[in-house]
Amino acid sequence: MSSVRAVYPRKFLLASSILTSFAFDIPAALAQATREQLPPIEVAPQGGQNRKPVTSRDGQGTRRAAPKRAATAAPAQKPVAQNAAQTPLNTNVVAESASRLGLTVREVPATIEVISAKTIREQGYRTVSDVAQGAVGVTAGDNPAEPSAFSMCGFTNSQINILYNGINIGPQNMTSRIMDTANLSAIEFVKGPASLMSGEGATGGAVNLVTKQPHTGPVQNEAFFSYDSLNSFRSYYGSGGSTNVQGLDYRFDVSRSSLNGFADDTNTKTLDVSGQLNYRISDNLKIWGAIEYREDRSKAYWGVPLVPVAYSGSHATTGIVSGSYVSNYNGSNLGPVTIDDRTFNTNYNVLDNRNVAQEVWLRGGFELKLAQGLTLKSQAYGYGAERSWFNNEVEAFNANSNLVDRERFYVAHSQRLVGNITDLTWDTNIAGFDNRLVTTFAASDLDFVRPGAANFPHDLVTLVDPARGYYGLLTTQQQTARIDNEALSFEDRLKITRNFALIGGLRVEHIGLDRNSTNVSGLEKAGFPFSKDWAPVTGRIGYTWEAVPGLTFFSQYATGADVSANNIFLLAPTQPLDLTTSRTYETGVKHLFWDNRAEWSFSVYDILRKNVYAAAGGMQLNIAGRQESKGVELAGAVRVTDALRLWGNIAYVDARYANYDFAGGSFSGNTPPNVPRIVANAGASYRFFTPFFMSWPVELGVVGRHVGDRYNTDANTVTLNAYTIADVYAFVDIPKSVFSAVEQTRLTFRVRNITDKRYAIWGDPFYPDQVLLGAPRTYEISAAFKW
Secondary structure, three states: OOOOOOOOOOOOOOOOOOOOOOOOOOOHHHHHHOOOOOOOOOOOOOOOOOOOOOOOOOOOOOOOOOOOOOOOOOOOOOOOOOOOOOOOOOOOOEOOOOOOOOOEHHHOOOOEEEEEHHHHHHHOOOEHHHHHHHOOOEEEEOOOOOOOEEEEOOEEHHHEEEEEOOEEOOOHHHHOOOOEOOOEEEEEEEEOOOHHHHOOOOOOEEEEEEEOOOOOOOOEEEEEEEEEOOOOEEEEEEEEEEOOOOOEEEEEEEEEEEEEOOOOOOEEEEEEEEEEEEEEEEOOEEEEEEEEEEEEEEEOOOOEEOEEHHHHHHHEOOOOEEEEEEOOOOOOEEEEEEOEHHHOOOOOOOOOOEEEEEEEEEEEEEEEEEEOOEEEEEEEEEEEEEEEEEEEEEEEEEOOOOEEEEEEEEEEEEEEEEEEEEEEEEEEEEOOEEEEEEEEEEEEEEEEEEEEEOOOOEEEEOOOOOOOOOOOOOOEEEEEEEEEEEEEEEEEEEEOOOOEEEEEEEEEEEEEEEEEEEOOOOOEOOOOOEEEEEOOEEEEEEEEEEEEOOEEEEEEEEEEEEEOOOOOOOOOOOOOOOEEEEEEEEEEEEEEEOOOOEEEEEEEEEEEEEEEEEEEEOOEEEEEEEEEEEEEEEEEEEEOOOOEEEEEEEEEEEEEEEOOEEOOEEOOOOOOOOOOOEEEEEEEEEEEEOOOHHHOEEEEEEEEEEEOOEEOOOOOOEEEOOEEEEEEEEEEEEOOOOOOOOOEEEEEEEEEOOOOOOOEEEOOOOOOOEEEEOOOOEEEEEEEEEO
């Protein structure tokens, strides 16, 4: 959570970059020996707030390798086009967060899902969390303590790395924010331990947000506007293409949104401005630079309190939550609990609440072909963020007084990060086998200042029509962290035959932490300052086998590592500072067939994480010996005819704690919070020409989603009940003949949650007395233009 301006002066955001230079003297013999046996890589550069301290208030077609060649090198193959026609499951694209080898999704031995801007636009995904809800086996909850929190493969929150164009800026529960999708070209979901690519913290996987990139060719412009029944609006303009300067391409995007919540006086406003220039100096050298500014401001929705069924009486609801509960906050026994229907739209936050974040990115780099088959890429970046939370965060019903306990919390972040990622790619031939080796060196330096509350004003309000009041007295204290990180990694692909490849990698990393914490008087607390170093070694080994054209089997063994307390910014000197380790066994198949009209994928995984700290409820942490997750994912899509498309996916996961014993009890065998056993999505769309409106093309679509039961704490006493919702949409494409200046015009009408289902979407285990409800039925109209 970040700084209140009156208390913690707002600083100008970071606006610096790193100058890197490389000098290589490649002997002629090496240049002659190097062969370009695999397609050359030419991929555009890509790339939670925290709650209260956890221990105390302080505290595109399938690409195949060429056959064996004689000593004389053959002409290089062309890389897969980034703008190739999208296959039904979009597996013909390169996901840089999954591998630096420049392989398509089908060629990587892992479960990867890339949701493109086209899909985002068609499905009406407004935020990153909306996109996650449509991904295979992924759920999301924008609880304001940790915006854009995800559950994937049985793991949640900071056990999943959130990347921005491939760059990790810190634990999800500290750094991620609600983000509009308009400026993004894709979102990549990499399932399972992914430390090889994104480093510490990727036990459950990684989610990579990729901004739109320049393209070479005529300038293309696009814009859209939308408005819904909650008086929310979104607007966007983007432009990109080649300039009059030979070799210079550009991209510029700006979006603005104001998304109103269904609860009283709740909304989120976002602004995102991004731009990039690519300059192709010669056939061998390209340089580029990018800048982005993001801002979000919200009056937050913190959920509704669990209430005794006996108290709510005729206002008690069924099908949203179930179970019995003893308040973690005030200790009163609520017995069987419910959500009172009088609180569906109630906001318990104080009137002067605010959640604010401002972020700046500066990135730049080059891509240099040093010799045939030898390419050097380097990216330097600078990032700055200011975040603040100023809210009432606790809403706990007190069965003794029949009132709601409230408690305030304030925290701020001032974060600065600089770093560099450099790749050296070598395409060669080893004993007649095509081989590609990528050596990567990455280094970063991060400074993090965290002023936070030292007092926590408390009051009691009525359950219905509460007097919201104001924050009240605030006193602050400060925490700091400096983290330096260096990593050297190797990733290799060896083609044993035309159809069988071994793919592996190794990452050696150093993490250095310096922490300090002071009280309200500025005096250092006991045990501070302190320093700690870690040196995790992680990797992956696997294979892909294209048994017949389009049908690829794969398997992998991969490992990950993270700090056991799972929040490197907030470690206290008394916490165990060991590394948590994780590993996965995974196997599956990916199949593209029927002239690229149909595609399906299937995977089975077994993930084990050892030495785990987990939230027992409220601010308390316990240590669980192991967290086990076993699951199956199945996805498919088909274009039955040119007019009819069908798609669907289902994920099953059995996630449990083991050796999770503590004074007073055991959670062994329990399921981690916010992990549903089953998640399923299905959809269909049909495109036809109307007999009216000059025979304009119209598309009708429906999308359904089912999420199984979940728990809101490790104790598993309260269940967030399963729910099924559906959206419907219709759009009409207006021909250019109507608006001659516009190449494409699309008008869309969409109904979200058409049955007006009431359901619990997320529960914060650190605030277990309350849950977040999903949005009711809303109507939306939008217009999009391309020219």
